[in-house]
Amino acid sequence: MENKAYRGHVLALPFPIQGHINPLLQFSKRLVSKGLKATLATTLFIHNTMQPQSSSSLQFDTISDGYDEGGFAQAESIHASLNRMETIGSKTLADLILKNKNTANPIDCIIYDPFLPWALEVAKKFGIFGAAFFTQTCAVNFIYYHVHHGLLKLPITSTPISIPGLPVLELADMPSFISVPGSYPAYFEMVLNQFSGTDKADAVLVNTFYELEPEAVEAMSKVYRLLPIGPTIPSFYLDKRLENDNDYGLNLFVSDSSVCNNWLNTKPEGSVIYASFGSMASLSNKQMEELAFALKGSKFHFLWVVKASEEAKLPEKFVEEIGNKGLVVQWCSQLEVLSNKAIGCFLTHCGWNSTLEALSLGVPMVGVPQWTDQTTNAKYVQDVWKVGVRAKVCENGIVERKEIEFCIKEVMEGERGKDFLENAKKWRDLAIKAGSKGGSSDKNIDEFVSRFINS
Template sequence: MKEEGARGTHVLVFPFPAQGHINPMLQFCKRLASKGLKVTLATTLFITKIAHNEVSNIRVEGISDGFDEGGMKEAESPYAYLERFQIVAPQSLAELIEKQESSGYPFRCLIYDSMMPWALEIAKRFGLVTASFFTQSCANDAIYYNVKKGLLSIPVEGPTVSLPGLPILGIHDLPAFIYNWESYPPFLELVLNQFQNVEKADCLLINTFDKLEDEVLKWMSKLYPIKTIGPTMPLIYLDNRVEDDKDYGLSLFQPSKETYMDWLNMREAGSVIYVSFGSFAELGDEQMEELALGLKSSNHYFLWVVRKSEENKIPKSLVEAKSEKGLVVAWCSQLEVLAHNAVGCFMTHCGWNSTIEAVSLGVPMIAMPQLADQTTNAKFVEDVWEVGVRVKLDEKGIARREEIEQCVKEVMEGDRREQIKKNAFRWKVLAKEAVDEGGIQIRTLKNL
């Protein structure tokens, strides 16, 4: 697919049905459409029913995952969902491609989430060009590659691990699916199978940018034809190359109606801690209480996102106090908040989307990883990019109020504050340069 012949080419993009996977792939869809390609996003029928917002210039098609009325929540367990999904979705995807063949705009290329390697075989059956889209960091991808190829054994032996292109990693710097592998067998299989047949793909697209993960990208590029296409976030926050590109698009959560932006507007520059643990992580009751008390005792303003399903875990003492120092909302526009000058740091679970957003917007972080790839991302936040600190857990795996308060003070007012801010600003500049160099442009596909 040469760039000069790209206009009018119809691309099918197929993300794994989770918000953290949909967002970066949908954002990439918008960039492709802005360059004149015809783009269709395929997602589950359930998601098409519940998704908020619309995406201009992107056609959305629903396919069955076997749970059309309730998605993953309709299944008995995440494991049951994945088992059914991998039976029903391939057939539904093939039917969509076949149906499109009889139209005036058949698909020419399939960009599929690397978590669904079976999609490649379907695309090849129809003669489509293929690109496997890795939504996580290259560092995590490299770790999973080493495990898949038997170069890193599970269970991991020794207190540290040395892998090509990566810093020395402690056991708990590895993805949770690796160091706690017995707790996540189906998910471990899911991430390892990204490399099941990827050598057959025409290209690998990784949601990162060169300077952010320079060493590990150089190593991975010797193995596969890699194109970096990050940071995949709305360009109004980077260079506004796509006019009025403010939101990712489809959202599985209804944004809060609280006037959190009005609240932020009343705060001084750099005075607010933004706290959010994403769309999937669930903190236990004890951890919620420790977090609430730690934030309160830090004596800094905080904007805390607590999903409606988690609201019952908020300590009554915090609710009853109604302190002007804190505002709790059910959901918000994260990018809009991170870009606000009142925000001084981001307490985050270190999901890759949240991490790369904070890096790209120059926001210092307090890393409090929960699961999956987040532990590795937290390692990079603190020790590689040096844009934040990581909370320490006690013997029960709980971040205590004193530790949370100490981390807040270190980032917001401690001796390291200015250096962390300086490092964060540097990465913000480099993220913008990545876009200028064509990190998220159509020419990433011109050699396919």
């Protein structure tokens, strides 16, 4: 197409895991609908695994993280993989920019995941508009911001914890890197380094919407010109403005939607527990056992996603013994499942993508957070958005079957169950409104495009 056909060419660069690729991919689709050309650049390993198909406006390209054959699994350590990705990623990102330089549509904007702060340095080297895209909530980002800038001293020695724009937090409500000092030091360094150079970014985008956490957005907006642009889920489940946008389109895991849909369609409305712990969580054998017996012991049907790598942790003969009461699958289209009328609640790790999908589809939750931002998200699920409960952890770090059963019953049929459902529907309506034409997030996307085009 001629140069005049596009208002600009955006290169989107996500951190190479499923939960960070999907939001930036979805945002790229929104930008295309605003008249921009977009290219999503993943690592060679991710690209070869997902095999995405480019279209006339949304294209896919690659950079290298130095582990083209096996991805992160090929690295000797997390720290080594991050260092190598910075070194090789910076060079191959520059190569990609140069490859497009003399085309009809050179890259003139880079939207980067702040887990990759070096991408902004590359953008500035070429005089390209650079925008940070935070995939987690404003609340979580602002906690990390306070730690990074020394405004919140670690280790935390007294509670409750007060941070502008956030509810009063206990230690257990903080991200796990903070509540469990010394855990995953390389990842903790990465989440703090998100703010390296962010003040030099031309725009700061967040995958949330204003109505969901207005106080946190207002507080963080005092240090950055913040633009909440979420929820970044396919348009089919929100405003239906983008044609044929009913799936993210890139998946590291293969699923057979018909199996789940056919099974769910035989179940009464609101009668099924959907249980899934995301693409990264690895539960202990004991926690898997407690979950299994809680689901089996409840009086409700259940659909449980158990990744292939976790199947060996299931109790012996569990799948055979549950019969038609439950369905265990290795992966599924979560949006299709959550939108099915048979789902009554979501038993979740409270990863932000999963939480935002449940909020956008009006599904109450039982939170069993595992690590990183999930504990803070669970706090909001229970005490701020009031769309479910957070399961209590025992002294041994396990959520026991009786607690899980109690929480499920509380959401599915307890006295507060109707309130959870009503609140979930309220947030669903607000999510749809935010992304619709003239909504808060839609206006912010327009502002971003205007700021970029006029820069």
